[in-house]
Amino acid sequence: MSIISDIVESTKAIIKGMSVTFSKIPKEKWTVQYPDEPVTVQPRYRGQHLLHVDENGKEKCVACFLCAAACPSDCIYIVAADDPRPYEERIGVDNRYAAVYNIDYGRCIFCGFCVEACPKDAITHGYNFELSVYNRADLLKTKDDLLITKQKQSPNYRVAWADEDVDSEYKVV
């Protein structure tokens, strides 16, 4: 192989590569300027869990432990309790409720098995994804962090609506 053919081949390669680069420059940018701009998350995104309440604000969870049993990383801890008061006064929808409901996000792998196991639709994945903390112990989230009435939603995301409900990699630009 002569030195001339070397130069020709490498020049071809450079032109080929740069043609891609230059062709992209005038097109729309895909970089999300997070956190200045909110991230668009898909409707089925699995973020931090939410514990739901019914229309009267009663916790839906009946502490059946099925989520804890389904959890492959063993990160859910529940203490069930008996609340014999009438429906209007009590905390949950049933007289059995979770006095303690902890999820250890140091262990959680966001597989969604807990959501599938839940017979009461009490737990779902929310969209909060900003879970980093300065102290590892803070990864343990309690009911105060997880209840839908108490969980603070991050302003840094927006959920994709149906008309734009497609992942970016398939999006026609």
Add this chain to the structure above:
Amino acid sequence: MAELVKVTINGEVYEVEKGRLLIDVCREKGHAVPSFCYYADLALQASCRMCLVRIEKMPKLQTSCTVTVTDGMVVTTESEEIEKARRGMLEFLLANHPLDCPVCDRGGECELQELTFDWGNLEERFIEPKNYQPERYLSPMVANDPQRCILCKRCTRVCDEWMGEEAIEAGGRGVATIISAYGDWLNCSQCGNCIEVCPTGTLLDATYRHQARPWELVRTVSTCTFCSDGCQLALGARGEEVLRTVARDRYVNGINGEFLCVKGRFASHPFVNHEARLRTPMIRYRKGGKLVPATWDQAIEFVAQRLSAIKEEHGPQAIGIVGSPRLTNEANYTLLRFARDVIGTEHYTATDAFSLVPFFENMGAPLATHRDIRYAQTILLIGGEPEELQPLTGKQIRQAVRNGGARFILINSVPIRLKKNAAQFVHVRPGTEEAALLALADADSVEFAARKMGVETSEIEQVRRALSEAQGTVVIAFGELSPAAQKIVAQLPYIYADDRRRFLFHPLPLFNNSVGVHDMGLMSGAMTATEMLDAAGKGVRALYVAGSFLQQHLKGREEALSKLDLLVVQELFETATTEYADVVLPAASFAEVDGTFTNNAGQVQRVRQAIPPVHLSKPDWLIVASVAEAMGARFGIELSASAIFRDIAANVPAYQGLRYPLLKDESRPVQVKHEIAQRRDISGEIETLRATIAQADETAAKITETPPVGHELFKLGTLTEKLPQFHYLAAGNPKPENTLASSPLVQLTIDAALRRQRQEMALAGD
């Protein structure tokens, strides 16, 4: 050997014993047959219709739980027709059953749930509303959800046949039938066996309501720590907390089957993680001062120094070592070695209510296991009250009479509840049960004894005749007896010896390891517990107590403990004994240690560690061994429970050759080989007994009232008082105004004065 018959099941031919139930045979041979209402050893019911099978030459499908096998029977257990029938039956069972498995405590170990997985349909065809009935409480121990009931009636049969109480019954007609109690409130012995056998979530443990799910609990098979029957139970622990006790046959299969009493089932675990448990070792540096928390090193060093000093000054006999019939064999044996080898004192004993030494020394026949009682032909019970103090023995006697047709002779001064099962009840004057023994052992004393007991001579003659004409197994059970009477009862088999019968003994001591503490040799020390307390400050300068003295020991001797130079106590809780203790060492409870208990049938059974010791507590044997080591003595064995048991096996003849692996299977308990004594001369004892009985008052009135259910069972003790519901029972178990959905405990505040009064009446350590 029974006659064998040929049965064909699913094309395979088996030879089985004639007269067995088809369902048992099918299951034994590996052909699964589902059922709800069938329960071995209970009356047949055939109401759930799940066990339907096709038997050739019979017109319809037959319930295999009511059919006995006959020669040439051809059975099909699997076919399209049977599957259709079973699916249909299950659909009917589920017609009214709510689908609330997530909130039901039985979810995960529910037989209905399991069989629904096998035989249920994917879709429910009934669209009508279910027959709603609210949840309620039947007692502080039993929660009830009538809607979940499938009317298998296991609970009513268990209540009737095992407990003889008929407290729980089916009421109403047709679809409105529910399981309930008379007056909707259970005033029974609260054994909770109805909860255990319930195949659905209809009857539930109210003390463990909504606490955990069964698959979360780590189960450990252990031995009960209350009475001397030694029931096998499964402790369910979650993390480092014991949450419940069950005897379900899927978890544990011991001498008791699924039977447990109110203490075993509900009070076995609440004390383990109770907040009143002693947390650290504590030292009282100055008499009358406060107990100050210390480290283990400080406490052990303190005890060792003080013991050595007292041994130096007053001699080894000034130190008394006290074991406890609550502790494991290993702990008591270590205490004995500590007393003999390290201290060198003869003053050792255990805090048992009474000693069985005279009985075991003269025992003329082996001990009866609970199975022996169930299949005995004649049972003689002298004194005692097994249905309150040894409930498993009570149940076995009841079943022996009811289901086995045994002849049960009861000699007692109190018309106890077992009376109704007795073929003969010899109702004697209070405190003269031993006169009956005198009359049984000595034909010349019959008239004298009958006069003292206030019974007809013919009644005694009838008992004598029953014993001398009995065939098969004769079980002699007895409660607390004087030493002379114990020797006489131990020699009865020689008096009535004959080829046609075999005698077995069943002593009824009060504590879980009363027999074990005797076997270890602690009961044969030079002093009894009361003598030791009397000698406190005089002959005995220091006491090393594992456990606590009973109230009956301390009664009238309250000051004795304060006279000691040194009192070391190993305990779980603060008791009357720790009040004067110079050093208190926190001990581990039965759920936190490995070891063995020996029950009243002489069966040595394992106690297994369910959770690590709570707080800073340590196993009793380890504390004793540490003190011994600090005093410069080693036992020459490695420090583990199994090593100590090996030492026991080497030194206690009855336990020879035993090892932990041999005790592994709780369904085949090992009976230790107590030595059978030769025939002895008992004329001296007869004279002693005659002299004692001669003092009995011939005009004393008989006790005609049957004691109420639970008068012993519901007594509050150091352990049982840790369960709030027990206070409710001890206060008379009144029916609350509202039994629906909220625990009676929430509704009623028990009068504090009444509680205190009951507590004082109760024996400590019960």
